[in-house]
Amino acid sequence: MSKVDASLVDYRPPITVVVGHVDVGKTLLLDKIRGTFVAYREPGMITQHIGLSFIPWNAVERIADPLLIKFRLKGKVWIKGFLMVDTPGHAAFSNLRRRGGSVADLAVLVIDITRGFEEQTYESLTLIRSRNIPFVVAANKLDRIYGWEPHENAPFLESYDKQREDVQGRVEEAIARMIEEFNKLGMDADRYDRVRDFNTQVPIVPTSAVTGEGLADLLVVLAGLSQRFNREKLKVMYGR
Numbered sequence: 001m002s003k004v005d006a007s008l009v010d011y012r013p014p015i016t017v018v019v020g021h022v023d024v025g026k027t028l029l030l031d032k033i034r035g036t037f038v039a040y041r042e043p044g045m046i047t048q049h050i051g052l053s054f055i056p057w058n059a060v061e062r063i064a065d066p067l068l069i070k071f072r073l074k075g076k077v078w079i080k081g082f083l084m085v086d087t088p089g090h091a092a093f094s095n096l097r098r099r100g101g102s103v104a105d106l107a108v109l110v111i112d113i114t115r116g117f118e119e120q121t122y123e124s125l126t127l128i129r130s131r132n133i134p135f136v137v138a139a140n141k142l143d144r145i146y147g148w149e150p151h152e153n154a155p156f157l158e159s160y161d162k163q164r165e166d167v168q169g170r171v172e173e174a175i176a177r178m179i180e181e182f183n184k185l186g187m188d189a190d191r192y193d194r195v196r197d198f199n200t201q202v203p204i205v206p207t208s209a210v211t212g213e214g215l216a217d218l219l220v221v222l223a224g225l226s227q228r229f230n231r232e233k234l235k236v237m238y239g240r
């Protein structure tokens with residue numbers, strides 16, 4: 001029998017599918033994450049054509065540092081990055097989305113913060129839940145909230161604190177409407193920094209694919225979810 005010791009255990013990056021209604025910003029979100037966190041361009045253009053990007057964790061760490069400290073994750077992240085898969089939101093592509101969903105370890109459900117739940121939001125959610133995939137909601141197009149003052153690539157929490165009170169109120173209202181929709185479906189959800197139990201509550205991270213706000217928060221939550229719920233699935237063992 002082959003022996004396995006700790007030094008021969010490794011973890012593969014979680015495959016993370018990005019799903020949601022048409023035009024909510026899935027592709028732009030991935031482009032912005034790549035552009036912000038990955039300084040170099042992938043040499044193989046093919047990967048981009050099939051909508052696959054690798055986001056190395058050490059690149060994320062640079063921008064996410066204050067959040068890692070705040071959420072006591074600093075030095076504790078052992079995933080090496082994410083393999084992110086884009087999917088088309090158009091209804092005609094639901095078959096492709098189902099296939100994307102079958103390999104996924106994690107999911108990002110993108111919802112337009114100004115529009116809330118739409119037809120393919122429900123469909124994507126059904127898919128995610130049927131596979132029992134840990135997921136986070138990216139409440140995208142945050143910059144479209146009336147009066148929002150952008151802070152390029154800032155964590156959501158940092159930028160939110162700098163907004164006027166009425167603007168913060170509009171953000172809260174939009175999040176509350178989303179939480180209400182989740183409640184109607186028998187699920188619990190909350191703004192990610194207010195989540196008390198990641199086993200039962202869906203974390204919502206406001207993002208902007210245009211200004212880059214909230215992307216650090218999104219990746220930190222994904223790392224947290226993955227380490228908590230995917231450990232065994234991601235384990236790769238090398239026998240001797």
Ligand SMILES: Nc1nc2c(ncn2[C@@H]2O[C@H](COP(=O)(O)OP(=O)(O)OP(=O)(O)O)[C@@H](O)[C@H]2O)c(=O)[nH]1
Pocket residue numbers: 020021022023024025026027028029087088089090140141142143144207208209210211
């Ligand atoms: N203001 C603003 N516009 C955005 C944001 N994200 C995406 N958009 C715009 O919304 C439109 C749709 O963005 P895409 O990234 O193509 O949306 P998608 O979800 O990939 O759409 P499908 O692939 O067709 O399902 C584009 O015009 C984007 O520029 C955002 O955060 N803020």
Ligand SMILES: [Mg+2]
Pocket residue numbers: 026027028086087088089
């Ligand atoms: Mg797209």
